[in-house]
Amino acid sequence: MNGTTTIERTENAIETTVIGITGMHCASCVATVEKTLKKVEGVSSAVVNFASEKAYVDFDPEQVAQEELREAIEKTGYGTSDTEAESVSAQPEGEQEVTLKIGGMTCASCAQTIEKALKKTEGVLVTGNS
Numbered sequence: 001m002n003g004t005t006t007i008e009r010t011e012n013a014i015e016t017t018v019i020g021i022t023g024m025h026c027a028s029c030v031a032t033v034e035k036t037l038k039k040v041e042g043v044s045s046a047v048v049n050f051a052s053e054k055a056y057v058d059f060d061p062e063q064v065a066q067e068e069l070r071e072a073i074e075k076t077g078y079g080t081s082d083t084e085a086e087s088v089s090a091q092p093e094g095e096q097e098v099t100l101k102i103g104g105m106t107c108a109s110c111a112q113t114i115e116k117a118l119k120k121t122e123g124v125l126v127t128g129n130s
């Protein structure tokens, strides 16, 4: 899948940033983070890579700051981490082994993450390992 879209109007000011995401467990998590980022004003495109736990975001720095992108993600219940300034195209496509058989199924962790974010309950940790 190579979805290259050309948007001529916005090519001047758009910057791309890479944000590390933590706490994603399945394809639904990826979709949630992408959706959240795309809703932020000034964001023209957001692609989340589950394998590398990174979000590639095209945004207009005059409308939105990188910090605000992080805040938006954190409000959803996921974490952000600093990424080293590595080349965006460093990872060849198709060489990552990911288990994404789950299709659109929502995992338990995913639901918990979002519930937790909504309730903003502190002190309750997701019991992941059994």
Ligand SMILES: [Cu+2]
Residues within 6 Å of the ligand: 024, 025, 026, 027, 028, 029, 106, 107, 108, 109, 110, 111
């Ligand atoms: Cu999930």
